[in-house]
Amino acid sequence: MVTILFLEGWYGLNFRVYLLAFSAFVVGTVELIVGGILDLIASDLNISVSAAGYFITIFSIAFAISAPILMNVTARLERKKLYLLALAFFVVANLIVAFSSSYNLTLAARALSAMSGAVIIVLSISLASQLVPESHRGRAIGIIYMGISGSLVLGVPIGMVIGNAYGWRAPFILIAALSIVAMIANAWLLKRTAPSPVMPFKKQLSSLCTSKIISGQLISYLMLTGHLTLYAYLTPYIHANFEISPSLMSIVYFLFGITAVAGGGLGGLLADKWGPTKTILLVLVCFSGSLFMMTLASQASIYVFIAAMMIWGGLSWALSPAQQSYLIKQAPETIDIQLSLNNSIMHLGIATGSFIGGKVIESSSVANTPWVGGLIALLGLGAAIFSISRKPSRADVPPMQASSVAAAE
Structure with missing residues (x-):
């Protein structure tokens, strides 16, 4: 107690x-x-x-x-x-x-x-x-x-x-x-x-099929795709650049996890303080930059690399609280379907990122996974800018939401 x-x-x-x-x-x-x-x-x-x-x-x-x-x-x-x-x-x-x-x-x-x-x-x-x-x-x-x-x-x-x-x-x-x-x-x-x-499934889908919601959902997909392009192959990436023992590798993952946990909490605090839209944009800019930074850090010492990796790790989970809050605000009457769809998209991003990372390794080298992931994350930033800049309108909102839009205006 x-x-x-x-x-x-x-x-x-x-x-x-x-x-x-x-x-x-x-x-x-x-x-x-x-x-x-x-x-x-x-x-x-x-x-x-x-x-x-x-x-x-x-x-x-x-x-x-x-x-x-x-x-x-x-x-x-x-x-x-x-x-x-x-x-x-x-x-x-x-x-x-x-x-x-x-x-x-x-x-x-x-x-x-x-x-x-x-x-x-x-x-x-x-x-x-x-x-x-x-x-x-x-x-x-x-x-x-x-x-x-x-x-x-x-x-x-x-x-x-x-x-x-x-x-x-x-x-x-x-x-x-x-x-x-x-x-x-x-x-x-x-x-x-x-x-x-309970809403009919067709109405649930119609409430989600707006350009603002679709592009908003793509934010998670593209960020996770970029993230997993490197993270799914983090062990071989580290071994390709540094000679470290299995015990040190466990410590590396431990440090990554610490910053990931801190990032999730910080992302929630920022979403409450600054609002989800500002937090989403800030996190995506910094996250994309952290992936490009990993390429440079891998050319330095293991200590510089670990420091850069911890920044990347913290940013990797900082988006989720703001992203979920953003989606809930866009369609509060379909919270469960919104969250389940977003989690589905996140896992598709995990699968896609793992696949793309594997193809990058097959066609070139594991050394290229960070900057490829960074480019994909930048596409996520583009999706965020597009979604946030879209203003809900009667042409873009299903009839069931029209009354709430009118009230907001």
Whole structure:
């Protein structure tokens, strides 16, 4: 109880926001951990490293496709019940991964893990935004993303250590155990929350099919695509420029994660203080520059490189709170579908960035991944400028929103 009161006093948020962030932390861990233990998985299952890499691809694709569909199908379910149900499926999926010896079954379990994880992430963001006043919305969403990025700080490095010590299956058993803890805590402390009024799926789509919303959604896609162009191949990129030990590599990821968590929190604070639009533009400019800076830093010492990497890491998660707040303001009546679609687009960006980075390496060198990623991120800045400069009008807004536009004018 003392800890809860401290958290509420320190950041001014309902303590349940931190509980939701813990669940987001667990989901983030299971998605990202595979990249750190690909060689162990490939060796145990007697498959190639590229085949093991499909465990990342299937997760991203399943997450992207299932998020908006599942949120629409489950729109009538009470939110707490749905949240606990998703956590239960998440536990089962990761236990299958931990104990399966079949490659195809493991792929299927990863897909199930992604589908249930998608519901958990979207509900975490949606519920967190409802637990606080609008003036603290950016901060609340930032805390959820601190949970996700926190998996980089603790989840992935610890998973790599546990995987190397006890086998690649051990981290997934740990994830299942943490998910059970999250289930118990949420069952005890999370309040029942009625779903939002259900809108027909066609009306939901029509409310999203405006140039302002579409270009706004593209911001996340292009930024994540640029980010993963380098991040998906960060280990080989570092090895190509520096000779470092596995233990130092874990420290590098740990430092990246620390700044990623800090960036998520800072992004939330900036979104509340300056507004989402100014924050989006500032973060995108700095993020694009940080990717170009990585090329220069790789020519210097490892210490300069780590410093530049930490700046890049912090900026990589600073956009999300402002981006989510921006989208919620554009179509508040379709919050769940907006957030689920945005998370789908983010995962498509992860998959696309990983693919583009691989093609860059095949056609030239891993050394080119930072500046290619930087160029893609600049396209995200262009999408942001276009979206923000668009003024909602009756020609650009579906009929269901026309009255709210008129009131705003």
